Amino acid sequence: MELKSYDKYRMSFAPPTTSVKLVLLGEAAVGKSSLVLRFVSNDFQENKEPTIGAAFLTQKCTIGERTIKYEIWDTAGQERFASLAPMYYRNAQAALVVYDITKPASFIKARHWVKELHEQASKDITIALVGNKHDLVEDDNDGDDSSLRKVSIEEGQKLADEEGLLFFETSAKTAYNVNEVFVGIGSKIPEAPLLKPQQPQATDGRIDLSTGTAPAADGCAC
Amino acid sequence: MAFFDALKERAVLTINQVFDKGNDSGLSKAQLFCIEHRIPDDETVIDELAAEVGVYSEYNKDAYKEKMGVSQGRIFLTQRFLIFSDAYDKRNCSFTIHLSTIKKVERVPTTDYAFALAIGTHSRIKLSFFLVGMRSESEKFAHNLKLALRANLKNIAKLQPFIQTCYSEYLLAKNKVSSEKVDEIPSGGLGLEFKFPGNAKELRDKSKMKLWFDLFKADGRNLSIVKTPMFHRLVRVGLPNRLRGEIWELCCGSMYLRLENVGLYQQLLDENKEKNSLAIEEIEKDLNRSLPEYAAYQSPEGIERLRNVLTAYSWKNPEVGYCQAMNIVTAALLIYMSEEQAFWCLHMICDRIVPGYYSKTMYGTLLDQRVFESLVQDTMPMLWEHITKYDIQLSVVSLPWFLSLFLSSMPLVYAFRILDVFFLQGPKTLFQVALAILKLNGEELLKVEDDGSFISLIKDYFHSLEQSAHPNSPNQKYRTITKFQELLVTAFKEFSIINEAVLNKHRVKHRNTIFLNISTFVKRTELRNLPKVKNIDQPTLGNIYDRYYSIVESNVTVGSGSSVMDFEGFRIFMSQICTWVNENDDNPFLRRLMNHWDSEGQKALTLSDLVVGLNKLIEPDLMEAMSNFFSLYDDKKNGKLDREHILQVSEDLLYITTPWKDAWELDRITEDAIENAIADEIVKRKAEKGEKSGDIEISSEIEIDKPKLENQQIERYLSAASTFIQRAFEYAQPEEEEALIKELAVDNKISHNAALDPSTPTYLNLPTFRMVVLADETYELLFSNTLRNSIRPEKPLDEKFDTMRNLKDMFDGLLADGRKVANKVRKRMDSAASSAINNQNQSLNHQSESSSLKSGKSKIQEEDEERDDDFGVISIDEKDKDLLLGAESHVVINTPDQATAVPKTQSSASTSTTKDGEKQPDGNLIEFET
Ligand SMILES: Nc1nc2c(ncn2[C@@H]2O[C@H](COP(=O)(O)OP(=O)(O)OP(=O)(O)O)[C@@H](O)[C@H]2O)c(=O)[nH]1
Numbered sequence A: 001m002e003l004k005s006y007d008k009y010r011m012s013f014a015p016p017t018t019s020v021k022l023v024l025l026g027e028a029a030v031g032k033s034s035l036v037l038r039f040v041s042n043d044f045q046e047n048k049e050p051t052i053g054a055a056f057l058t059q060k061c062t063i064g065e066r067t068i069k070y071e072i073w074d075t076a077g078q079e080r081f082a083s084l085a086p087m088y089y090r091n092a093q094a095a096l097v098v099y100d101i102t103k104p105a106s107f108i109k110a111r112h113w114v115k116e117l118h119e120q121a122s123k124d125i126t127i128a129l130v131g132n133k134h135d136l137v138e139d140d141n142d143g144d145d146s147s148l149r150k151v152s153i154e155e156g157q158k159l160a161d162e163e164g165l166l167f168f169e170t171s172a173k174t175a176y177n178v179n180e181v182f183v184g185i186g187s188k189i190p191e192a193p194l195l196k197p198q199q200p201q202a203t204d205g206r207i208d209l210s211t212g213t214a215p216a217a218d219g220c221a222c
Numbered sequence B: 001m002a003f004f005d006a007l008k009e010r011a012v013l014t015i016n017q018v019f020d021k022g023n024d025s026g027l028s029k030a031q032l033f034c035i036e037h038r039i040p041d042d043e044t045v046i047d048e049l050a051a052e053v054g055v056y057s058e059y060n061k062d063a064y065k066e067k068m069g070v071s072q073g074r075i076f077l078t079q080r081f082l083i084f085s086d087a088y089d090k091r092n093c094s095f096t097i098h099l100s101t102i103k104k105v106e107r108v109p110t111t112d113y114a115f116a117l118a119i120g121t122h123s124r125i126k127l128s129f130f131l132v133g134m135r136s137e138s139e140k141f142a143h144n145l146k147l148a149l150r151a152n153l154k155n156i157a158k159l160q161p162f163i164q165t166c167y168s169e170y171l172l173a174k175n176k177v178s179s180e181k182v183d184e185i186p187s188g189g190l191g192l193e194f195k196f197p198g199n200a201k202e203l204r205d206k207s208k209m210k211l212w213f214d215l216f217k218a219d220g221r222n223l224s225i226v227k228t229p230m231f232h233r234l235v236r237v238g239l240p241n242r243l244r245g246e247i248w249e250l251c252c253g254s255m256y257l258r259l260e261n262v263g264l265y266q267q268l269l270d271e272n273k274e275k276n277s278l279a280i281e282e283i284e285k286d287l288n289r290s291l292p293e294y295a296a297y298q299s300p301e302g303i304e305r306l307r308n309v310l311t312a313y314s315w316k317n318p319e320v321g322y323c324q325a326m327n328i329v330t331a332a333l334l335i336y337m338s339e340e341q342a343f344w345c346l347h348m349i350c351d352r353i354v355p356g357y358y359s360k361t362m363y364g365t366l367l368d369q370r371v372f373e374s375l376v377q378d379t380m381p382m383l384w385e386h387i388t389k390y391d392i393q394l395s396v397v398s399l400p401w402f403l404s405l406f407l408s409s410m411p412l413v414y415a416f417r418i419l420d421v422f423f424l425q426g427p428k429t430l431f432q433v434a435l436a437i438l439k440l441n442g443e444e445l446l447k448v449e450d451d452g453s454f455i456s457l458i459k460d461y462f463h464s465l466e467q468s469a470h471p472n473s474p475n476q477k478y479r480t481i482t483k484f485q486e487l488l489v490t491a492f493k494e495f496s497i498i499n500e501a502v503l504n505k506h507r508v509k510h511r512n513t514i515f516l517n518i519s520t521f522v523k524r525t526e527l528r529n530l531p532k533v534k535n536i537d538q539p540t541l542g543n544i545y546d547r548y549y550s551i552v553e554s555n556v557t558v559g560s561g562s563s564v565m566d567f568e569g570f571r572i573f574m575s576q577i578c579t580w581v582n583e584n585d586d587n588p589f590l591r592r593l594m595n596h597w598d599s600e601g602q603k604a605l606t607l608s609d610l611v612v613g614l615n616k617l618i619e620p621d622l623m624e625a626m627s628n629f630f631s632l633y634d635d636k637k638n639g640k641l642d643r644e645h646i647l648q649v650s651e652d653l654l655y656i657t658t659p660w661k662d663a664w665e666l667d668r669i670t671e672d673a674i675e676n677a678i679a680d681e682i683v684k685r686k687a688e689k690g691e692k693s694g695d696i697e698i699s700s701e702i703e704i705d706k707p708k709l710e711n712q713q714i715e716r717y718l719s720a721a722s723t724f725i726q727r728a729f730e731y732a733q734p735e736e737e738e739a740l741i742k743e744l745a746v747d748n749k750i751s752h753n754a755a756l757d758p759s760t761p762t763y764l765n766l767p768t769f770r771m772v773v774l775a776d777e778t779y780e781l782l783f784s785n786t787l788r789n790s791i792r793p794e795k796p797l798d799e800k801f802d803t804m805r806n807l808k809d810m811f812d813g814l815l816a817d818g819r820k821v822a823n824k825v826r827k828r829m830d831s832a833a834s835s836a837i838n839n840q841n842q843s844l845n846h847q848s849e850s851s852s853l854k855s856g857k858s859k860i861q862e863e864d865e866e867r868d869d870d871f872g873v874i875s876i877d878e879k880d881k882d883l884l885l886g887a888e889s890h891v892v893i894n895t896p897d898q899a900t901a902v903p904k905t906q907s908s909a910s911t912s913t914t915k916d917g918e919k920q921p922d923g924n925l926i927e928f929e930t
């Protein structure tokens, strides 16, 4: 009952959804399209065809009392497609810079992308650094030399700290941390100026995408 | 690094081609001819004539045959081909017959004026040519044909083995309508083993096969086929599975490349077996991601074939290497083609049909996307307006269509149908189909307001292609027309106006903008990824970049991915930014710099090498500048310069200082002397007039002795050079005494003699080198200031006139900078009015010379910041400038005799003491001060 009345309240005072343009960047085959597929369809494909140019998908995500409609631009990762990227990150409010934690070169590429975004993209863009394919190192023991892991959490976190990025390690394959990325981004996106009703009890149950950690903070996290 | 290396490829050559060739397409007439007739680039037309052609065969009673009759057009002879094209419509009749397939040429008896030839080919068809025109021309053509056939004899051996690889030959031989013997099924595509996509029955594969069988009998096949309207029609309705590969390679001409280069494919694979490359890594990533739903690509065999073809191509054309989407195209080709067929076909696609699509900057893709947009704008203005209004990114849907030739967008069976036409008709097919897709969905598209709905609408359309286009039509015939058929009809009928000429017109229009965008992007990326350098700022890096590529690019071949600067280029580069380098200098110092900067040992410099090197060369910190210079000669990296090196250093210093040694540039000491002379003169005059203060007027009567000051500078540099070499050897240490010397605080007498004896190996270490340099004011200034200021990487590329190179300008600039002189005068007057005259006397006094220089020096440091900006820049009123310029006509000796031999008269010890007050004392230096 309460929810219903709250919905009405919200309908009348706040726009029901905020559209957020989000772009994915990162080296070829790090799993950008797979992350999107996981987020949008909760699915995974073992052999996903490379993205040619870019792909576009949308998905809604509810964080606290806000609903965010992500307009996702998934770009091609190969170097030579880089000259197309500006076409897609133009006006983007959020970006996921993805690397593969088993491929050091992809981490270097991620650095380049972060630099490029800082220089070329909108000033207030929210960027998340995402180390993907966590499933491949899951059952590795720490400090094991034969580990598939080639980029440590610390390295990722350090870059994120230096550049002011959100940071996640994910697996598109197992769905580990995938929704958290989008919820995390959403929480950092500044809300369009509007009256925000304080309805703490309404928060419960409205989170249909997160597993319960990040979304506690609502729209005004930043 | 690879990130920006890969981006270095530039489209400039395409543009240059446009301008060079003076025609729209950017291709020469000869190239266009080869493209039109799908023959290899190295063919040239030997002879051509107007002709009437008739085609006859044992089977020409077939129904469609009779309609054809005789075709009029032009016949061409090249080294390996006899080519004909109908004058009215190429589709009526055309052929590209390989000379190897010609079995017989006969002269046909005719009426007195006509000249006719009959030609028999291995396909057992007979062509008759009535050559039109002067008899002598016809005779000449016949003669040339004979010569060409003779010259081609050596190629005939290739024909038999080649025939064994053609499915058409197998088909005819099996049905016993061929004189050739082909027992084995030629190796073909993966489809033979893993099934061809689609339902063969639905596709009416058998009937299509039968039609082609008839066509081969009547019109010949593969290397000697005559393309009749039936040929075009049969391609349009879709090729049968087993023949598809062969007709593709025939239509695009890759068949001729395969014939010409038998074995090259395997050779490429063998030669590069163990090698690795960026392309190989990229290919490996995508092998499992290419048409993964097709069974063969879940098997090692399919993957292996895909790997082979992509790898071989990356070696064949390293400039393209591998681009995503090529995997999908190749995977598709391999369903219908053998590896070798697919390889040559891919080669044809990348290099000729859609050049630049897969290249490192993808300029072809970007350009054609722009062209597509403007075609949409022209042909569907309403839709275009809608798309722009809602800011919909058309390219997000259309780019993959073009890049993967629809293979990643449509169900495969349909994409293959489009490919059939694409190979026959060329790249315009892509535009025609793409426009038709938008056209057919136009109404719906006008309703969508964002990218998402736009994309999903098109996606849904592609998945409904098998449905009826008119499901509700009362007419049964209409109801059976599928959306795909409708698409083809719209594409090839309604958009038949989109031909090569139209495309070229648009391409030319947008080429420059696209190129500019790419170069801006490439520049930005490359600059961002340059190593950090402290002495060069961002705008200067931009200017270095421009200059680098202005030099490098002029000798780069099309689409080259690696631009490096050779010595020639380096020399030009340096001559443009350094006063002491001449464009034609082949100087050991420049060679040394280049070798030292060349980080990859490739006898060439990358942009990053150049930037890192320049950064060192213009080091402002004196100590570091000297040590950078020293390390240029420290070839053994042991901190020691031997005799040879010392001689080389002194020679190179002489070379570097040429502009000052020859006095067409002035260094700061000279400038200072000039300013002092002027200031002194003014003060003197004021004193004579009894003025104590008041306006400082720089009048035209101030006279200075220019030749004298120049001579002083010349002397100073010569003496610096000789002093350097003398001292260098004086202080060079014998190898074994190294330890001793440090403790002895130098008893020079002993070591001198040993050092000067060439038989004793001696060396100069860094501290000693520094000391020797610092002992000479001119050379010290060289490293602290003169050298750095003579290198101007910040100069923009388009700055044509170099003021610094001109002596007259130097003087004018200096004199014109009245402010500085005025300051000097003011200081002199302020310091003490009473000592004004004294001062004058002093400056005439030999004794005080060094102190006057010293004060000049400290001034240099004071003004350091300011100097960088106004060095040589005219910054006073026009009025004053005139006055000063007037001074040139009254040059009179009135400056004090500035000691030209300063370095000689001063002991090295006293100089270093002087310096010690100002500079960071060098630990090692102190030991020598006794
Ligand atoms: N083990 C594992 N594999 C993954 C994961 N994410 C993606 N992959 C695999 O990695 C390959 C590449 O994934 P994509 O999502 O296509 O990569 P991408 O970044 O979109 O690649 P491009 O489109 O070429 O730029 C596919 O074979 C995926 O199955 C992951 O989290 N774990």
Ligand SMILES: [Mg+2]
Pocket (backbone or CB within 6 Å): A032, A033, A034, A049, A050, A051, A074, A075, A076, A077
């Ligand atoms: Mg992708």
